[in-house]
Amino acid sequence: MNPYLLGIFAPIVMSILFRNAKNGKKRGLPVEVDGEPGYAIRNYRFLKPVESAWEGITTLAELFEQSCKLYPSKHLLGTRELIAREVEVSEDGRSFEKFHLGNYEWLSYGEAFEAVCGFSSGLVQLGHGKEERVAIFADTRAEWLIALQGCFRRNITVVTIYSSLGEEALAYSLNETEVSTVICGRKELKKLIDINGQLDSVKRVIYIDDDGISSEVSLAERNTNWKVTSFAEVEKVGRENPSDSDMPVSADIAVIMYTSGSTGLPKGVMMNHRNVLAVVSAVMTIVPGLGSKDVYLAYLPLAHILELAAENVVVAVGGSIGYGSPLTLTDTSNKIKRGTKGDASQLGPTVMTAVPAILDRVRDGVRKKVDAKGGLAKRLFDFAFGRRLSAMNGSWFGAWGLEKILWNFLVFRKVRAILGGRVRFLLSGGAPLSGDTQRFINICLGAPIGQGYGLTETCAGGTFSEYDDMSVGRVGAPLPCSFIKLIDWAEGGYLTTDSPMPRGEILVGGPNVTVGYFKNEEKTKEVYKVDERGMRWFYTGDIGRFHSDGCLEIIDRKKDIVKLQHGEYVSLGKVEAALSECPYVDNIMMHADPFHSYCVAIVVASQHALEDWAEKNGITFTDFSELCKKKETLKEVLGSLMKVGKKVRLEKFEIPAKIKLLPNAWTPESGLVTAALKLKREAIRKEFSEDLSKLYTS
Numbered sequence: 274m275n276p277y278l279l280g281i282f283a284p285i286v287m288s289i290l291f292r293n294a295k296n297g298k299k300r301g302l303p304v305e306v307d308g309e310p311g312y313a314i315r316n317y318r319f320l321k322p323v324e325s326a327w328e329g330i331t332t333l334a335e336l337f338e339q340s341c342k343l344y345p346s347k348h349l350l351g352t353r354e355l356i357a358r359e360v361e362v363s364e365d366g367r368s369f370e371k372f373h374l375g376n377y378e379w380l381s382y383g384e385a386f387e388a389v390c391g392f393s394s395g396l397v398q399l400g401h402g403k404e405e406r407v408a409i410f411a412d413t414r415a416e417w418l419i420a421l422q423g424c425f426r427r428n429i430t431v432v433t434i435y436s437s438l439g440e441e442a443l444a445y446s447l448n449e450t451e452v453s454t455v456i457c458g459r460k461e462l463k464k465l466i467d468i469n470g471q472l473d474s475v476k477r478v479i480y481i482d483d484d485g486i487s488s489e490v491s492l493a494e495r496n497t498n499w500k501v502t503s504f505a506e507v508e509k510v511g512r513e514n515p516s517d518s519d520m521p522v523s524a525d526i527a528v529i530m531y532t533s534g535s536t537g538l539p540k541g542v543m544m545n546h547r548n549v550l551a552v553v554s555a556v557m558t559i560v561p562g563l564g565s566k567d568v569y570l571a572y573l574p575l576a577h578i579l580e581l582a583a584e585n586v587v588v589a590v591g592g593s594i595g596y597g598s599p600l601t602l603t604d605t606s607n608k609i610k611r612g613t614k615g616d617a618s619q620l621g622p623t624v625m626t627a628v629p630a631i632l633d634r635v636r637d638g639v640r641k642k643v644d645a646k647g648g649l650a651k652r653l654f655d656f657a658f659g660r661r662l663s664a665m666n667g668s669w670f671g672a673w674g675l676e677k678i679l680w681n682f683l684v685f686r687k688v689r690a691i692l693g694g695r696v697r698f699l700l701s702g703g704a705p706l707s708g709d710t711q712r713f714i715n716i717c718l719g720a721p722i723g724q725g726y727g728l729t730e731t732c733a734g735g736t737f738s739e740y741d742d743m744s745v746g747r748v749g750a751p752l753p754c755s756f757i758k759l760i761d762w763a764e765g766g767y768l769t770t771d772s773p774m775p776r777g778e779i780l781v782g783g784p785n786v787t788v789g790y791f792k793n794e795e796k797t798k799e800v801y802k803v804d805e806r807g808m809r810w811f812y813t814g815d816i817g818r819f820h821s822d823g824c825l826e827i828i829d830r831k832k833d834i835v836k837l838q839h840g841e842y843v844s845l846g847k848v849e850a851a852l853s854e855c856p857y858v859d860n861i862m863m864h865a866d867p868f869h870s871y872c873v874a875i876v877v878a879s880q881h882a883l884e885d886w887a888e889k890n891g892i893t894f895t896d897f898s899e900l901c902k903k904k905e906t907l908k909e910v911l912g913s914l915m916k917v918g919k920k921v922r923l924e925k926f927e928i929p930a931k932i933k934l935l936p937n938a939w940t941p942e943s944g945l946v947t948a949a950l951k952l953k954r955e956a957i958r959k960e961f962s963e964d965l966s967k968l969y970t971s
């Protein structure tokens with residue numbers, strides 16, 4: 274047969290066969306207990322939850338040592354050489370710090386193992402006691418992983434803290450865990466010095482050598498009674514005075530991970546080696562063909578379980594980890610000197626993790642660039658994109674086979690180059706990814722995205738949507754290390770007997786479920802429970818439903834459901850999602866309580882939509898915040914919300930009766946939304962408490 278014809282027809286035939294197979298594929302199957310199905314749902318490939326993918330390996334320390342012995346001369350940890358730090362001044366006179374970064378310099382597995390053993394022995398020399406805890410409070414970098422593994426070899430529990438955590442939360446978590454040694458970088462050292470009066474238990478600080486850190490070091494030496502040592506020094510002393518390792522067992526606590534609670538102070542989630550190893554084993558089975566050829570770009574916070582698990586997965590298979598940062602990721606990133614290379618194009622990663630906010634940014638960046646080019650380039654892009662989209666939608670007339678190759682070469686190759694051109698798998702987690710962005714990345718990068726749903730409390734275990742599942746909006750079937758079960762939540766109107774799909778609160782069980790909250794028995798008992806069959810479950814507070822193929826979809830959040838005065842329930846999240854379709858809404862937070870019969874909302878106005886409306890209707894104003902206060906503006910926005918609400922069939926009591934319009938967007942810096950741009954309800958309620966009560970009284 275003519276090879277060209279084969280090139281066109283084979284993919285079409287394959288796609289038909291595949292599509293049928295995919296549609297019928299059950300990815301989650303019922304767990305049968307005592308012959309009774311429907312107890313919980315498991316991954317279709319594994320009868321029992323996976324605990325360790327490697328025989329005889331029960332801790333992360335053993336897993337690391339195994340890889341170092343298997344791949345001694347392979348690259349493990351890569352860090353970019355800093356060529357220069359420069360200050361660029363923009364046209365409007367503001368100055369920006371820019372980096373000129375060079376090649377990756379690598380430590381092999383063998384060298385990394387020596388560094389880990391050195392650091393581990395160095396801790397002993399420094400006087401760090403056997404049962405004391407270490408905190409790592411630093412950006413993602415090679416030293417972070419070395420320190421982590423160094424601690425594991427001594428059976429030391431590591432406390433992790435987000436580097437963006439506020440002062441109060443920082444002092445609280447270090448104090449609660451009685452940390453005696455803190456490992457930090459330059460800006461973190463500065464924060465520690467600021468609150469040193471509140472840190473009763475800290476005795477030693479190990480700083481990672483950073484350009485210009487010496488001023489903070491001398492400040493610490495003058496103003497605190499900490500013993501301040503550099504990372505390199507600890508490692509050197511350890512190499513000169515090696516001590517035997519003191520390996521943990523699988524039930525020993527590996528990490529206490531502090532997560533910001535939506536209310537009040539952070540909570541420390543205790544994870545043992547068994548928990549993390551189960552998740553590492555599970556993730557390994559779901560990334561297709563992961564092996565020692567893979568190169569991983571690490572830039573998300575290691576204080577987040579997703580990144581910690583991902584890096585340990587790469588170590589487990591003998592891959593390489595190149596370090597970067599969100600601000601130097603691409604050639605056009607904020608801190609990259611113009612004309613030099615970003616981390617991705619320098620490294621050429623094959624596997625990456627991402628949070629939705631970053632992928633949204635990539636998408637918007639590409640769209641903007643294409644729009645700016647305009648003309649033929651834009652038309653070509655839109656055409657190619659449409660052709661690939663209809664192929665993805667399952668149409669035979671879309672761009673398959675040779676046409677796909679053609680568009681990839683002509684159009685999407687340039688987009689792929691943004692992330693180095695070699696990415697073959699993307700792992701997304703932390704928040705739900707919009708279907709639109711998922712499709713965009715699928716098409717432009719030509720790389721599948723696996724999406725995870727999990728929480729710190731479940732050690733990132735939960736569900737995972739597989740790369741060949743082309744549906745959007747669902748979070749997939751249980752991970753091989755997890756069981757998932759739904760239970761009735763009658764108050765909210767969600768029942769496991771609902772048709773066509775069972776609905777209810779999502780529970781996660783399996784070896785992945787963590788030990789509980791540190792020093793917080795009460796809260797632990799509230800959300801971790803053992804059922805009548807002896808299985809331990811974490812109560813997520815999320816509401817989901819199971820599709821017939823065993824995949825989960827998150828549909829609501831328990832905490833966000835409020836009962837009104839007359840007993841009607843309002844799901845704040847659902848209403849917000851529906852009303853955000855209103856053109857005047859940039860962001861919206863619904864508010865309801867049991868003391869009133871109607872809802873109110875805080876709305877961040879979309880500036881250009883409102884200004885367009887004002888112009889068309891001859892409404893004059895001097896600045897946008899004035900426009901937001903005008904009676905007629907409020908009336909217009911309320912009317913529009915009503916219209917959208919009716920269209921999507923919201924109940925009357927679900928549509929806000931009164932609103933407050935805000936002129937300024939909510940950003941993570943303002944503390945009102947998370948880094949993934951999720952609403953922080955408590956913070957917003959606090960900030961606008963006066964406005965909210967006015968809405969109910971006026």
Ligand SMILES: *[C@@H]1O[C@H](CO)[C@@H](O)[C@H](O)[C@H]1NC(C)=O
Pocket residue numbers: 403404428520521522525
């Ligand atoms: C590891 O450390 C913990 C807490 O310090 C201790 O309870 C446990 O027995 C240690 N494990 C081993 C194997 O020594």
Ligand SMILES: *[C@@H]1O[C@H](CO)[C@@H](O)[C@H](O)[C@H]1NC(C)=O
Pocket residue numbers: 444445448449471472473
């Ligand atoms: C730290 O903990 C001690 C008791 O363990 C307490 O007295 C002190 O107030 C705490 N400090 C902070 C800043 O929380």
Ligand SMILES: *[C@@H]1O[C@H](CO)[C@@H](O)[C@H](O)[C@H]1NC(C)=O
Pocket residue numbers: 659662663666
């Ligand atoms: C693809 O399918 C989605 C819904 O499943 C639809 O909204 C969209 O218009 C379709 N796109 C094309 C190009 O067929």
Ligand SMILES: CC(=O)N[C@H]1CO[C@H](CO)[C@@H](O)[C@@H]1O
Pocket residue numbers: 322782783784785786787788807808809
């Ligand atoms: C600590 C914990 O949650 N252990 C559970 C892990 O999962 C197994 C089942 O595979 C349970 O028996 C344990 O209780």
